Amino acid sequence: GIQVEQSPPDLILQEGANSTLRCNFSDSVNNLQWFHQNPWGQLINLFYIPSGTKQNGRLSATTVATERYSLLYISSSQTTDSGVYFCAVVLFMDSNYQLIWGAGTKLIIKP
């Protein structure tokens, strides 16, 4: 089946730094989303981005579907950015679909 790999697994940065998180997937996908799980466990959808580039404040994401990867950029990091960032891909198969999540990148922003 499709593999979703995220890198790096862990990232520790000082407040104000920029970061790039990567999501590679082993096959064509129909949908890709980025999520943030904060230290209290709450999951928040960041981007729905099967292709192209989107920006939302200090966060932006780019998916290059033909090369099977997506990048999440965080600029001017704040301590509230800490948590785990997941990418998830959707594969449509007949009348069903599979939603497959990467293992996540754990980001710690130090003040």
Add this chain to the structure above:
Amino acid sequence: DSGVTQTPKHLITATGQRVTLRCSPRSGDLSVYWYQQSLDQGLQFLIQYYNGEERAKGNILERFSAQQFPDLHSELNLSSLELGDSALYFCASSVFGSTDTQYFGPGTRLTVL
């Protein structure tokens, strides 16, 4: 606050027991998704319901079942519980289907002793 509610927040039970987790989607959302997050398996998609009907099935065990009611709330039933079922169970909702933004509830933490 995502608008998705889940009850209970915590649940502690014993092996072999049966529990029911409840989810109320955001107003207007027709789809409900259930996920399991455990330390060793990460986030796993279990099942999706759309407007009362099962739409997609992921890694859901046969001991688990779900349904979505006419008022669009959903319940996840877990039976013959095992220690390995201890996990955080999330519900999410979206307007339509898998290509929509999903909004997550706070989760139910299940501990099986």
